[in-house]
Amino acid sequence: xxxxxxxSGIELKLxxxxxxxxxxxxxxxNRAYLREWLPWVDVTESPADSRQFIIKVREQFAAGRGxxxxxxxxGAFAGSWGCHPIDWLNRNCSIGYWIDQQYQRKxxxxxxxxxxxxxxxxxxxxxxxxxxxxxxxxxxxxIPERLGFTREGxxxxxxxxxxxxxxxxNWGLLDKDWRALRARK
Numbered sequence: 001x002x003x004x005x006x007x008s009g010i011e012l013k014l015x016x017x018x019x020x021x022x023x024x025x026x027x028x029x030n031r032a033y034l035r036e037w038l039p040w041v042d043v044t045e046s047p048a049d050s051r052q053f054i055i056k057v058r059e060q061f062a063a064g065r066g067x068x069x070x071x072x073x074x075g076a077f078a079g080s081w082g083c084h085p086i087d088w089l090n091r092n093c094s095i096g097y098w099i100d101q102q103y104q105r106k107x108x109x110x111x112x113x114x115x116x117x118x119x120x121x122x123x124x125x126x127x128x129x130x131x132x133x134x135x136x137x138x139x140x141x142x143i144p145e146r147l148g149f150t151r152e153g154x155x156x157x158x159x160x161x162x163x164x165x166x167x168x169x170n171w172g173l174l175d176k177d178w179r180a181l182r183a184r185k
Contacts, residue, residue, distance in 0.1 A: 002069070004069070007111055010112070012069040012070070012081055012112060012116065014061055015053075016054065021050075024044070027044055027050070030101055036134075037161055039159055039161050068080065071099060071108070073103060078099055078100045079099030081116060086126070090127070092126060092127055092130070094130040094132065095120075095130075096131070110143055121178050125175075129173050130171060130172045131144045131149060132155070132168040134169075141171075148173060148178070149171035150171065152170045155170055
C-alpha cells in the first residue's frame, strides 16, 4: 500500500474502501466551506459516493497514473491530497487538496504537498506539476505560492462549483525549479 510519512503524527495513505464512512463524515462536517470551491461536494451525498470515489482512485493508482491519498493526523482522517491522472507522454499532472477546517492554518497541507512533490519529481521523474485554485481562495493559493510555484494566469470561469462559476488561478512548477528550491534548504 502507498503511504508517506509527512511529520510526526501526520501520514498520507492511499484511500481504502473501509475508510468511506470516515471520509464522508469529514466532508459532511466541512460541506459549507468545501462546496464554495470544489465541484464534487454536492454530488457526494452518502458514504456510498465516497466508496465510488475510492474505487475510481484505486484503479487510477493501479494503472500507474498517480496516488490519491487521505491525510491522517494522529490516526484520524483529516483531508485529502490527490494527484489527478498523470499524463506520462508529457510527464506532468495536476494536484488538488482539501483539509478539515480544524486543521487549517497549521502548515499541514504545505508539508503534505512538499512530501508529495518530492515523490512526483524525484521518484516518478515528472517534469511539471500544476495546481488550480479559485482566484479568491486565498488559503489554497497561498500553498503553491509558498512552495515556489509560478502563477501562470487565470482561467476565467474555469470550473462550476455547485451553484456558481469559479475563475481559477493556474500555478505551475517544473522539476528543475523544485530541485533548485530544495537545494537551497
